[in-house]
Amino acid sequence: MTGYPAAIERLLRRVRVELRLRRAERGAWRGAFWGALAAVAALAMKGAIGALAVPLALALLGIGALAGALLGACRRVDTLDAARLADRALRLDDRVATSLEYAGASERSSLVGALLADTTARLEALPPRRMVARVVPREARALALPVLAAVVLAAAPPLPDPQTLIPEWFSAEAKARRDQNLNLAMLQNRGTLGPEALRRDPPANRDAAEGAGRRPPATAAENPALFQDKALIKPSADFSSFVKRSDERLRVLGETDKLPDLRSDFASSKYRALLRKHEELAAGLRARQLSPKKLAELLSEMERLGRKIDEEFGSDAFDGYYDAMERGQTDEALEAMENALSRLREQEGRGRDARRLRGGREPDQAARDDGERLEGAFDESGMEGEGVAPGLGRSTDAKGRPRARLRSTPYTSGVQGAQRGRVPLYETQVPGSTSRADGQLPSVGVFGQYRRLMEDAIAREQVPRDYHEQIRDYFKSLNER
Amino acid sequence: MSAPAQVESFVRAFTGLRAEVEKLIVGQAEIITGVLTGMFAGGHVLLEGVPGLGKTLLVKTLAQSLDLSFARVQFTPDLMPADIIGTNVVVEDAGGGKHFQYQPGPLFAHIVLADEINRATPKTQSALLEGMQEQAVTVGGVSRPLPSPFFVLATQNPIEMQGTYPLPEAQLDRFLFKLQVRYPAIEELNAILDRTTQAHTATVQRVMDGPTVLGFRALIRDVPIASHVRDFATRVVMATHPQWEHAPETTRRYVRYGASPRGAQALVLGAKVRALTQGRYNASLEDIRALAAPALRHRVILNFAGESEGIDPDTLIAQVLDGAPAGTTRTAEPVLS
Numbered sequence: 073m074t075g076y077p078a079a080i081e082r083l084l085r086r087v088r089v090e091l092r093l094r095r096a097e098r099g100a101w102r103g104a105f106w107g108a109l110a111a112v113a114a115l116a117m118k119g120a121i122g123a124l125a126v127p128l129a130l131a132l133l134g135i136g137a138l139a140g141a142l143l144g145a146c147r148r149v150d151t152l153d154a155a156r157l158a159d160r161a162l163r164l165d166d167r168v169a170t171s172l173e174y175a176g177a178s179e180r181s182s183l184v185g186a187l188l189a190d191t192t193a194r195l196e197a198l199p200p201r202r203m204v205a206r207v208v209p210r211e212a213r214a215l216a217l218p219v220l221a222a223v224v225l226a227a228a229p230p231l232p233d234p235q236t237l238i239p240e241w242f243s244a245e246a247k248a249r250r251d252q253n254l255n256l257a258m259l260q261n262r263g264t265l266g267p268e269a270l271r272r273d274p275p276a277n278r279d280a281a282e283g284a285g286r287r288p289p290a291t292a293a294e295n296p297a298l299f300q301d302k303a304l305i306k307p308s309a310d311f312s313s314f315v316k317r318s319d320e321r322l323r324v325l326g327e328t329d330k331l332p333d334l335r336s337d338f339a340s341s342k343y344r345a346l347l348r349k350h351e352e353l354a355a356g357l358r359a360r361q362l363s364p365k366k367l368a369e370l371l372s373e374m375e376r377l378g379r380k381i382d383e384e385f386g387s388d389a390f391d392g393y394y395d396a397m398e399r400g401q402t403d404e405a406l407e408a409m410e411n412a413l414s415r416l417r418e419q420e421g422r423g424r425d426a427r428r429l430r431g432g433r434e435p436d437q438a439a440r441d442d443g444e445r446l447e448g449a450f451d452e453s454g455m456e457g458e459g460v461a462p463g464l465g466r467s468t469d470a471k472g473r474p475r476a477r478l479r480s481t482p483y484t485s486g487v488q489g490a491q492r493g494r495v496p497l498y499e500t501q502v503p504g505s506t507s508r509a510d511g512q513l514p515s516v517g518v519f520g521q522y523r524r525l526m527e528d529a530i531a532r533e534q535v536p537r538d539y540h541e542q543i544r545d546y547f548k549s550l551n552e553r
Numbered sequence: 554m555s556a557p558a559q560v561e562s563f564v565r566a567f568t569g570l571r572a573e574v575e576k577l578i579v580g581q582a583e584i585i586t587g588v589l590t591g592m593f594a595g596g597h598v599l600l601e602g603v604p605g606l607g608k609t610l611l612v613k614t615l616a617q618s619l620d621l622s623f624a625r626v627q628f629t630p631d632l633m634p635a636d637i638i639g640t641n642v643v644v645e646d647a648g649g650g651k652h653f654q655y656q657p658g659p660l661f662a663h664i665v666l667a668d669e670i671n672r673a674t675p676k677t678q679s680a681l682l683e684g685m686q687e688q689a690v691t692v693g694g695v696s697r698p699l700p701s702p703f704f705v706l707a708t709q710n711p712i713e714m715q716g717t718y719p720l721p722e723a724q725l726d727r728f729l730f731k732l733q734v735r736y737p738a739i740e741e742l743n744a745i746l747d748r749t750t751q752a753h754t755a756t757v758q759r760v761m762d763g764p765t766v767l768g769f770r771a772l773i774r775d776v777p778i779a780s781h782v783r784d785f786a787t788r789v790v791m792a793t794h795p796q797w798e799h800a801p802e803t804t805r806r807y808v809r810y811g812a813s814p815r816g817a818q819a820l821v822l823g824a825k826v827r828a829l830t831q832g833r834y835n836a837s838l839e840d841i842r843a844l845a846a847p848a849l850r851h852r853v854i855l856n857f858a859g860e861s862e863g864i865d866p867d868t869l870i871a872q873v874l875d876g877a878p879a880g881t882t883r884t885a886e887p888v889l890s
Contacts, residue, residue, distance in 0.1 A: 152781070165828075165833060165835070165839060166779050166781075166782055166835060166836075166837040166838060167833075167835055167837075169779045169781060170777050170778070170779040170782070170836075173777075173780060174777045181556075181775050181777075182555065182556035182559075182775075183560075183772075183776055183777060183834050184777055184834075185556065186555070186557050186560070186834045187777055187834035187835050189557075190833075
């Protein structure tokens, strides 16, 4: 600061002090605001913190204000900033800032000397006044909100624990309790039944028995008396009786090893085998961890098994899968696989319904009156292709399967092109009356068919002559792609 | 002479000169101050206004107040460059021999009034503007310096545009200030009538000579200017450029080209003159603000949108100043935060 007139130096010192005070004040407001927010958070957790919540909130508020004030006061004050502030506050027309800059210059012109003298004279003539205006920060204006919230929270009872707000059904304890009850019920069932009763009939016999109207053997917890020992609950506990019955319980539990192999029974069904294979592959694995090759193997296997179950179970069940595989979307491929599996389950259900003489056409009296209809026919509601096959019930596909329909009425189909990545892909969009009936085929597979149809249509003069060349050009452009 | 005495002398001379001009010119104090500021800053001034507002009278009165040579050129479409810069003519000496001799044109005067400059062809305008910029003219391959101080005051009429040749942007840039002469108020008009319709006419005295003007010009260039004031002038000029990253929205929308570096020079020099006229030894931010419009209004080129919407460059410059370009603090808050 050497070279400045004493008046300028005194002025700058005053400005610095004022500026630090104002910054401290401003920082205190801001710190108080953020401290109040922290206090609100502390009071919101009053239930967990306990009686310390209110003192802690007050401490946070005070610490915030104090920290803000300290940070504001400790900030460096630039000399030129102070000079400009003084110029503005004292209406000195940048005399102080200019003097500050030119006072340190090695060569001073006569005008600079005059400037310094003029500035000094003016400063000494000025009465002391406040130079840094008080600026209230936005946080100070908003401070009332967190303070009000803190007061309300301090006066209100503690907020409930968030964990208790979760429904009991989803809590880990409830789940563990449910599992325990389920296991207990299973053990009770086994304990009341003899080894012969516990051995389940093969599925074929069971189906036949059900079909004949016989009631299947009890499988629910019908006789839990063995494990419902109330000897120790009574006021006069009979411990010897409890011990005596315990031997019986241990014997029943020992029979567990002699139980039929439910897993092999489960695996005896080809549907179950398919399901098990799916679960083995999908369990514990994420879709992204399955390689496309592994997924392809799985789907091929499912398709093969599906054909064994149902001759009509074609690859169209896996259209979504192939589409997703082409795009490298393993998530969607797995989802498509799930859909195919759902179809297999539906077929199984229809097959079982047919064997039990339930479902199918019998509940549909109107359908019985109309007689037997084939797939692809029109029913009385006018819906196309909602076919009914003997013993299979009503088809869920409103317009039949897309590929079959494509072969029969190709005019209802359209070609839709799309650019996916670098490779252009053209697909045939087969619209249906419902979204479930939509299907997609690679355009390469249907392009020749469409071109033949086009030539036939032109040859039969079904298209106006003026459009012949245009249509041929269109197909030619498709062929070039 | 000490600096305070020099400044005091300048203030006295400036005030005296203005008082002499105001003997004949009623009102238009801003225009008179602007013309004098331009002259002491060493630049040329373009006066724009409808006919009859006293533009020519102002310049003639100023020339009478100064002990300097004065020439007036009425620009017309058939005016040729040689008519203003001079030409070589054949003269016969005493012995009967003939030789070429340069006859200087009206440009060889200290104060030149280029009346209705936009009526001359671009060729003639260029001849004048070359002299304004280079302080010299070239005739017959010989460069001839113009007298110093050399001060051009040009006038143009903004409404009679038929048959005119508007000055191109590059030539407008040569003028330090462009002052817009506005219609006088009622009181001023009454005073004009009183002064011009009576038998008594005011006489103007010469209060300043050429060397004094040159001395004041040198003094003005010594006026200190703080770096933040200079930076403010730079940022104001840059804010008229639509390509500048901090340019305001109005500039981006309506301006094709912003002010040139000559604009910044005009701002700083004008600010120094203004500071001295107020007896101040330094240029301030307020000086820059006061001179922004006359120094920049003819240097801001509007685009089609600006022209079609009738955007006034003065309004645009005011918005630039209101935007308080970065680096300048108007309130205490930026310093506090």
